[in-house]
Amino acid sequence: xxxxxxxxxxxxxxxxxxxxxxxxxxxxxxxxxxxxxxxxxxxxxxxxxxxxxxxxxxxxxxxxxxxxxxxxxxxxxxxxxxxxxxxxxxxxxxxxxxxxxxxxxxxxxxxxx
Amino acid sequence: xxxxxxxxxxxxxxxxxxxxxxxxxxxxxxxxxxxxxxxxxxxxxxxxxxxxxxxxxxxxxxxxxxxxxxxxxxxxxxxxxxxxxxxxxxxxxxxxxxxxxxxxxxxxxxxx
Numbered sequence: 001x002x003x004x005x006x007x008x009x010x011x012x013x014x015x016x017x018x019x020x021x022x023x024x025x026x027x028x029x030x031x032x033x034x035x036x037x038x039x040x041x042x043x044x045x046x047x048x049x050x051x052x053x054x055x056x057x058x059x060x061x062x063x064x065x066x067x068x069x070x071x072x073x074x075x076x077x078x079x080x081x082x083x084x085x086x087x088x089x090x091x092x093x094x095x096x097x098x099x100x101x102x103x104x105x106x107x108x109x110x111x112x113x
Numbered sequence: 114x115x116x117x118x119x120x121x122x123x124x125x126x127x128x129x130x131x132x133x134x135x136x137x138x139x140x141x142x143x144x145x146x147x148x149x150x151x152x153x154x155x156x157x158x159x160x161x162x163x164x165x166x167x168x169x170x171x172x173x174x175x176x177x178x179x180x181x182x183x184x185x186x187x188x189x190x191x192x193x194x195x196x197x198x199x200x201x202x203x204x205x206x207x208x209x210x211x212x213x214x215x216x217x218x219x220x221x222x223x224x225x
Binding site for chain 2: 106
């Protein structure tokens with residue numbers, strides 16, 4: 001069974017559309033994250049949730065809205081998609097908010113055309 | 114061979130040789146560090162971690178060295194294998210925030 005699973009794996013959509021990426025972890029972890037990886041492979045955190053509570057919100061446009069219905073799920077909704085949103089988005093989870101390894105999902109490759 | 118992890122450089126090593134991947138981290142308050150391996154089309158995968166109260170930690174075929182004086186981290190891979198080919202990232206955590214800050218990555222290519 002996959003520990004951190006994201007759907008979909010690939011997402012191609014037109015500018016201006018709204019889309020969601022779903023993430024689930026079956027590790028029993030308290031903390032979940034969304035990271036964005038650009039075309040140069042640079043990984044940057046977007047959001048972090050601990051026990052369904054938002055604890056990190058980096059300088060991300062408010063078109064991006066995370067939602068955590070329970071500890072095992074963290075979804076990412078993106079409104080009014082722009083060309084610059086094209087990237088690979090990774091969900092991750094960790095047992096605790098700090099100083100522990102994060103387990104990553106396989107990524108969602110978002111292409112905005 | 115050695116490399117510095119800036120702007121995704123590439124390190125090419127022959128199979129069986131040892132690899133050294135370097136990373137300069139930014140925050141002197143960081144107290145936890147991780148090395149990740151990312152294969153093509155996959156998410157980053159944990160390799161080894163080290164806390165700031167240590168300067169060396171060994172795993173299976175891998176060793177991480179931490180030099181806090183110069184804010185430098187290195188990953189040594191012994192007897193490099195073709196399966197080690199991937200992009201390697203160092204990441205730091207200051208301990209005051211629930212996030213890992215990643216370095217820019219180094220691509221390791223293993224030649225036969």
